[in-house]
Amino acid sequence: MKKLMTLSVCTMLLLASCVSKKEYLALEEKQKETQDLLNTATVKLNACLSDAAAANARVEAMKDQLEDLRKSNEALIKSSQDLTELTSKGAENLEKSLESLRESNLKITRLQDALSRKDSVTLAIVTSLKKEVGINDPDIEVNVEKGVVFISIADKLLFKSGSYNVTDRAKEILGKVAKVINGKPNFEAMVESHTDNVPYSKPPLLDNWDLSVKRATSVVRVLEELEVNPQQLIAAGRSYHVPLVENDTAENKAKNRRTRIIVLPKIDQFYDMIEKEMKNLSAGN
The missing domain is CATH 1.10.287 (Helix Hairpins)
Structure with missing residues (x-):
């Protein structure tokens, strides 16, 4: 220029x-x-x-804005993919949890059914015993505690004082008990004898332990004579260590001198039944 x-x-x-x-x-x-x-x-x-x-x-x-938008778009796409994957995994985990919950509920239902069947049998036993055994006798009690049937018989009906020989009156009562036990071959009967706290020492027995055990075995032998399967029978002596009331009066001591016959399902068979239910459940799934 x-x-x-x-x-x-x-x-x-x-x-x-x-x-x-x-x-x-x-x-x-x-x-x-x-x-x-x-x-x-x-x-x-x-x-x-x-x-x-x-x-x-x-x-x-x-x-620059276009590059930022491109990067943001890529990040959004990746986030969307991650969210889709997480949602898919979450749905899968939720489905697994629901399936596990359904299985647990089914197992609980099976267990409840098994327990209900056991309770039904227990109720039937109580009904039978109340019909068979002289329930109106104040010295004989039949009750249920935690699904187990207890027959409590005052010792004056079973034994003479200081003796472990079963009386004739006791054999009549035990005959009715035996009839009920024989009708439930899958149950066990534990004879549990209790004494008061008065020291006992009469050869060949040494103390209250010996007396309680001997009385329990005497009742077991009578039940066996009445054709109760010996595999169902258990003899147990508790001495004076599980009293119903304080041993402070003659009346209370008489209450503590007792024999209980406990009718209960065989534990191994009960658990076998539960295990069988669980196997059936697994096979069904």
Whole structure:
């Protein structure tokens, strides 16, 4: 641009020496118009360059925004995939939990059914005993504790004082008990004898332990004579260590001298029944 201006001046000087004043003024006017056009063009060029720079800056900013959006989109896609995977795993775990819960509920139901059957049998035993044994006798009690049937017989009905020989009256009572036990071959009958706290020592017996055990075995032998399966029978002596009441009066001591016949399901058979139910449950699944 400087070269152009210099050339114009030189041309004017050269022409000034060669042309008339009128022509010179015309040329000068023309040069001025040209200069104005040049200035205008320069201003427009600078404005265009400025606009171009601004446009390039906006393009770069938009490229950065586009890159950020691309990265955000990729992150969202990955998050969506992770969420889908987690949701799928969560649904799978929930289904497993529900299935496990259903199995547990079914097992509980099976156990409850087994216990209900046992309780039904227990109730039947109580009903039979109340019919068979003289339940109106205050010296004979039949009750249920925690699903187990207890027949408590005062010792005065079974033995004479200080003796372990069963009386004839006792054999009549035990005959009715034997009838009920024989009707339940899957149950056991534990004969549990108790004494009061009066020391006992009468050869060949040494103490209350010996007396309680001997009385229990005497009752077991009578039940065996009454054709009760000996595999169902258990003899146990408790001496005076599990009293019903304090041994502080003659009346209380009489209450503590007792024999209990405990009718209960065979534990191994009961658990076999539960295990069988569990196996059936597993096979069904």
